[in-house]
Amino acid sequence: MPIYLLQHLFIISLTSTIICQTNFGHAYNLCQDDQKILLLELKKELKFSSFVARKLVQWNKSDDCCEWEGVGCDAAGHVVSLQLDNQGISGGIENSSSLVSLDYLEKLNFAHNSINGSIPTLNLSNLIELDLSSNQLNGPISDSFINLVSLEVLSLSNNLFTGIFQLQNIQKLHNLTTLNLSQNNFSIDAAGSISSQIKKLSLSSCNLQKFPDFLKQSNLNFLDLSHNQITGEIPSWIWEMGNGDLYHLNLSYNALIDLQKPFHIPNFLAELDLHSNQLRGELPLLPQGASYVDLSHNKFDRHIPLNFVSFNFFLIFLSIANNSISGSIPTCICSAEAIQLVDISFNNLSGSIPPCLVERMSSLEIFSLRRNNIGGDIPDKFPTSCSLRILDLNNNNLGGNLPKSLANCKSLEFVSVGENNIGGNFPCMLPSRLKVLVLRSNRFGGEVKCGWPNLQIVDISSNNFSGDLHHLSFSTWNKMTLHSDANMNHESLGINIVRPDLEYLAQVTLTIKGLQFELHKIWIKFTSLDFSCNNFHGEIPEAIGDLSLLHLLNLSNNALTGPIPKSLGNLRELEALDLSVNQLAETIPVELTRLTFLGILNVSYNKLVGRIPRSPQFSTFGNDSYIGNTGLCGYPLSVSCRDYGN
Template sequence: MSTKLVAWNQSTDCCLWHGVSCNNNGQVIGLDISSEAVFDGLQNSSGLFGLRYLRRLNLAFNRFNNIQIPNVIYNLVNLTYLNLSNAGFVGQIPIGVSNMTRLVTMDLSTQFLGIQQLKLENPNLTTLVQNLKDLQGLYLDGVNISAPGNEWCRALSPSLPNLSKLSLSRCHLSGPIDSSFSQLHLLSVLHLDNNDLSTTIPEFFANFTRLTSLSLSSCSLQGFFPDKIFQVPTLQNLDLSNNELLNGNLPQFPQRGSFRRIILSYTNFSGPIPDSIGKLVMLSSIDLSLCNFSGQLPSTMTYLTELIYLDLSFNNLTGFVPLFNMSQKLTYIDLSNNGLTGSLSSRHFEGLNDLVFMNLGYNSLSGNIPSVLFVLPSLQKLRLSNNQFGGRVNESSTTPFSQLDTLDLSSNLLEGPIPEFFFELRKLNVLLLSSNFFNGTLKMANIHNLQNLTRLELGHNRLSINTSNSSSSSYSFQQLTRLNLASCNLQSFPDLSSQSKMSFLDLSDNQINGEIPNWIWKVGRGSLVHLNLSHNLLRDLQTPYKISSILILDIHSNQLQGDLPIPPPSAIYIDYSGNKFNSSIPVDIGKSVLSSCFFSLSNNNLRGAIPESICNASYLQVLDLSNNFLSGTIPNCLLSINSQTLGVLNLGRNILSSTIPNSFSPSCCLRTLDLSKNNLSGQIPGSLAKCKLLEVLNIGNNNIGDKFPCLLKNSSNLRVLVLRSNKFHGDIRCPPVANNSWRNLQIIDIASNNFSGNLYPKCFLSWRGMMLGNDAELDHNHLRFDFLNLNNFYYQDTVTATIKGLELEFVKILSVLTVLDFSSNNFQGKIPDTVGNLSSLYSLNFSKNALTDQIPKSIGYLTQLGSLDLSNNQLTGGIPEELTSLTFISFLNLSSNMLFGKIPLGRQFHTSSEVSYEGNTGLCGFPLERKCEGVSLPSPEDMNNVKTDINWNYVCAALGYSVGLGMTVWLNFLFVW
C-alpha cells in the first residue's frame, strides 16, 4: 500500500514530496518510491527518464507485473545509485545499463525465483560491467547469469577495480573460482550462496583484508576450508552452511576478533571447539549444528555475553556444560557474595593480563577502585555492584549468555545436571536440550522464570521431571508453542490446560497412567496440531471428549481399551497401534481418515471386517491393520483406488480368508505388501506384476496353492520374498528373463512348501543383493518406507525368519541381513557350487529336503555366514576342509545325512556340539565320541559328484549372466538377539 505517492500534491513544490530530494537549484537528484505497490506506467514515463540530474533512483519492492527494464533507462547517465530489486522486472537486462558509467551502487536482485526472471545473455555479465569502473556495490541475486567460474570471475576483475560489495546468490554460477578473482582486493562483502560452484575455497580469500561478510551457503563446496580465512581481522559474518562435503576445523581465534555471526551448519567441520572462541566477545550468533564437532564445550564460551543465538545441535559434544574457566592462566574471577571487606589495591591485580571476566559484587569492599582495573588489556566484563566503593562504576551484566534468545544443544552426548543458570536467562525464547544424557531431577517450577519461552524441549535424556503439587498456574508460559518432555520419567500429566498457543506436545515414553484428560484436546485453544502420548501406561480416555484440529495423533503402545477414538478429519498421521482396543473398525471410518497418509491400528484386539469406506482415504501411504482378529475378505478397492499413493499395506496376522483380489492397478506404488499369517487361499493374482516398485512381499503362512511366482520376474526392486508355509508346488524354474532380475534380493524364504526339482546353478548368480562388492546398495541402513519427509516419519519393515534353528522376528531389517531358506521342501540333486557366490549371505538353510551328493567346497567362501543348516538330506562324502574358513559361524547343523570321514578342526568350526553331526554314522572325530583311528577315508572315486544333465532351455526366475565374487568390501554384520 502506498504511503508516499498518495501524499504527493501537484499544487506544492515536488521537492517537498516524501521520497523526492533536490539540490540547491531545485533540480531532482533523488527519487525513492520503494515499497509503494506501483504496478504500471513505468514504460511510458518520459517524466521519470527525463530527470537528467537524477543521481539516486530506488524503485525496489514494487509490482511491475513481469515487465522488462525499459531500455531508455540509459538516459539517466548521472545515476550513482540504482535499486530495482524485487520490483517485478523480468527478461534481459538492457544494454543501456552498461552506459551508466557513474554508477557506484547497482541492485537488480530478486528474492523470488519463478519461471521468469532477470537474465544476462546479451549483454552478458562482461558487457554489463565493462564500463562501470566506479562501481563499488553490485547486487544481482536471483539474476540468471549461467556462467562458469573462469567467465564470471574474469568479467568482474579487472573491470571493477573499486568493487567492495558483491552479491551473486542464486545466479546459476558454476566453479571453479578463477585466480583472477584475487584482484578484487577491496572486497568487504562477498555473497555467492546457492550456486553450484562444486569447488574448493581458494587460499587467496584470506588476502581480502577488508572482508567483513562472506556467505557461501549451499554452493556444493568441497575440500578443506582454509584456516587463514578465520584469521581475517575484519571478518564479522561467515556463512558456509549446507555444504556437506566441506571439511574444516575451527582454528585458534585471534584476540578480540571481529566475528558477529558464524554459521557452519550441515557441513563436515569436525574436531573440538577451541578455547579461543571465548575471545570473540562480539559474537551474537553461532550455528554449528549438523556437523561432526566433538570434545567438551569450552568454558570460555561463558564470556560470550553478547550471544543471542547458539545452536550446537546434532554433533558429538561430550561432558558437562561448563560455567567456570579453570585454566592455569586466570581469565575468570567470581568472588561475589563472599563477605569480602577492606579496600582494593593495584597489587591485587598484578599479572592478570589475561583476565576477561571479574565479579566482586555483593561484598563489603570500600575505598577507591584501583585505576589498573580499567587498563587490563583483556578485561571485557566487570561487576563491582553492591559494595561500599566511593564514586560510580559503569557496569554491564556478567551473567553468561544473558542476552540469549535461542539455546540449542540437542542431539549430543552431554551429561550431568542441567545448569541452573539456564533458567535465569530471562530473555530465552528457545531452549532445546533433548537427546543427550542430562540427568537429575528438575521441577517444573524451576522453569517459571523463563516467561518468554516459545519452545522447550528436554525429552530423551535421563531426567526426572517433577510435576507434583502443581497446577496450571505453575506453567504460565503464555508464549509456549512447543513442549517436548518425552522420556522424562513423568508420573502424571502436567496441567497445561491454560496454554493458549501450544501447537506441539510430546509426552511420550513416560510412566503416565490412568486416563487421558479431556482438557488435553483443548490445549492451544484449537491450535494443537501434534500430540504424542505413546509409550505410556494410559488405559482410557476421559469422557466427554472431542478430538479436533490435530494433524498428528500418536497414542500407540499404551493400554487403551474399548472402542476406537474417532480421529478428526484433519489428521494426516494416526497411530493407535499397540493397545487393547477390542471393538470393530467403524463402518464409516473413511470419513475420519480422508486426509491421512499414515493410519495404523496394528497390535490390538480389533474384530470384524475391514470396512470398504477406508478406500476413501485417497492420500494413504501407509495402512497397517496387522496383528488383530480381523476377518472376512480383503476389499477389492483397497488395492486399486489407493494405488497411486499407497506404499505400505500390512494386513498380516489376522484371520482374513478367501483369495487375494486381482485388482492391483497399473499405477501401483506398493513398496511393502504383507498378507502373512491369515487364511488366504487360491493363487497369487496376476495383476501383482504391475507393482514394479515392490520391495517386500510376505504372503507366508497361508493356504495359497500356486507355482513359483514367475510373474514377479521383472520386479527388480524386490528385496524380501517370503512364501513359507503355504501350498506352493513345482520347481522354481521360469522362462528366461532379462539379466539382473531380482538383483537386490536379500531375503528369500520359500520354506515349508511342496517345491521340488533340482537347484539350478544359474539361480544363484543374479541375486546380487546377497553378494559383497555388488552394485546393489549394501549398507547398514534398514529397509523402510519414508513419508512425510519434512517430519522425518518412516514405516519400519519387519520379517520373521528361521535363523540358528529359531524363528525370529526382525523388527528392523538391516539391508545387510541376507537369508536363503529353502528348507522343508522336496528339492533333490546336488547343491550347486554357485551358492558360494552369495558372499554376503548370513543364513543358509537347505534342511529337510532330498539333496544328494557332496557339500560344495564353495560354501567355505561364505565368510559372512553365521548360520548353516543342511540337516535331514542325503548328502554324502566328507565335510570339506574349506568350511573351517567360516569364522563367523555360530550355528551349524549337518545332522541326519550320510556324511563320513573326519570332522575338520579349526577356528570356530570345532565349537559346534555333537548334535550338529548326529545321524551321520560315518563321521568321526571331535566332538563325537567315535575316534578316527582305523577308519578308512573314502577314495577319490567315491568323492566324485554324480553328473546330472540340465535342460538350459529354462532357468530360474533370477537368471543373470553377470557374476563376480567381490571380496573387497567387508561388512561387519551385527546380529542382535
C-alpha cells in the same frame, strides 16, 4: 522530458547499480574486526573433528567472517547467528570467553555434537533461539538461562542432565514459545504455571507421573509427554488446549488405560500418537484433519468403527497394529486418498481384504496385515500407478494365487505372504528392486527359474517347489556377493515415510534348527536363503559359493544328492548351515573349516562318510549335527575312524 534524456539517465542508473553491487560483493568487508577475532578465538577454544566440522575448518583470517558457513550477520556486521550443529565438537564450552562475548548473538545452535560439562553462563540479552540438544551436557540445569530475557526457543533435549528441574522457573522467560527438555536423566517438577506464550512443549522422558495441572490453562498447540509414567485416563480437557488449535499430541509409552468420556478430538489435530499404552475398548474416530495416527501396541478389542476414517484427504500414516481388534476391515479406510502406510498387523481381524484398499495402492507404500485371520483371495486390482514398496500379508488364511497385477508395483522391495494357503507358480513377475521374498508354508509349486539382483532374504520353505537348483543364476544375486556396497554395514532395511525422522522397519520370521525367530530389524547386509522342505533334487550347485555375504543357508528336507560343494567354504559370513535330511554323499569337505563365524551346522540324515573335519569351530558342534550318517567317524561321534581302517 525527451526520450534520449530518459535513456541517458537509465544508463547512468544501471551503471551505478552494477558498481555498487560489485563493491558490495568483492571490495566491501561486512564483518566487524572484533567479531572476526572473537570467532577465531572460539575456533581455537573448541575441540572438533576436522573430518566432520566442514564449517569450522573453513574459518580463516582472510575471508569476510559474515560469509563463513554457519555464521550470520546483521547489516552492521555484527554476528547474530551461529549454526554449529553436527560439527563433531567435543569437550566443554562453559569456560568459553569468546562465546559469551558475542553480545549481538540472536541464534545459537550447537545441536548434535558431543559437548559435555555444564551449560555456559550466557548473558546475551538479544538471544532468541538456543539449541544445545543431542549432546552430553550433564549435571543440574543452572538458572543462568533465566537472564536470557529475549529467548523464544530453548531446546536442551537428549542430554545427560540430572537432578530436579523446577518448570515454573520458565515463567520468567516471558517471550518463550518453544521448550524442549525431553530425553534427559532429570525429573520435572511441574507444579505451578508456565508462560501462556508457550505454544510448543516437549517433556518426553521426564519421569512425569500425571498430567501437569498448568496444561488446563495453556495455549499449547504442540505437546509431547511420551515416555513417562502417566497413568489413568486421558482427560477430556486435553483436546481443548490451545483453544482448539492443537495439532500435535504425543502420549506414547505411558500407562494410560482409556479416554475420559465425553471427549471431542479437534478436527485439525494433525498428529496423534497414543501407541504403547494400555488403552482399551473401541478405537476413537479419527479427526478429519489427521495426517499421522499411531494407536498401535494397546489393548483395543472391539471392531473397527464403520466411520473410523471419514473422508480424510490428509491421512498419510495409520497404525493400529498389535491390539486385539476383531471383525473385518471397513471400507472407510479407502476414503483416505493420500494414505501411504496402513499397518493393521498382529490383531484378530477376519473377513477379506477390501478391493478398494488394493485399488488405493497408487499412494499406499506400506501395507501390513501380518498375523490376523484374513481370508479369501488377494484382490487382483493393483493399479498401473501402484507405489507399493512393502507388502506384508504373512500368517493369515489367504488363498488363491498371487495376483498378476502385482507386477504393476514396480517399487516393491519387500513381499511376505508366508503362512497362508496361497498356490500357483514362483512369482517371476515381481520387480527387479525386490529385496525380501517370503513364501514359506503355502501351496506354491513348480520349478524356480528366476531371481533378482537385489535379493537379500529368500524364504520359500515348506512348499511344493521342485526341480534342479542349477536353473538359478546365483552369481547374479549381487546383494549376496562381495560386489555389494561395503558402506552399508550399519544400515537397516527401512522406509522413511511422512517425515525424515520416522522410519518404518519391516520384519521377517527366520527358522533356525526348527525354531522360529522374529527379526524386527533387517540389516542391509544381512542375507539368508531358505529352500527347505520342498522337493528339489539333483546336486547343490557350486555357484552357491558365489554368495559370499550369505549369513544363513538352509537346504534341508529336500532330495538333494551328490557331494557337499567345496565352494561353500567361500561363504565367509555364514552363521548357520543346514543341509540335513537329503541324500548327500561322500565326505564333509575340509573347506568348511574356513567358516569361522559358523555357529550352527546340521548335516544329519544324509549318506555322508569319512572323518569329520577338525577345527576350533567344528569342535563346538555336537552329535546332533551329524546323526543319521552311519559312515561318519571322528569327534564328536563315539565312532573312531580307526574302526573303518582307511
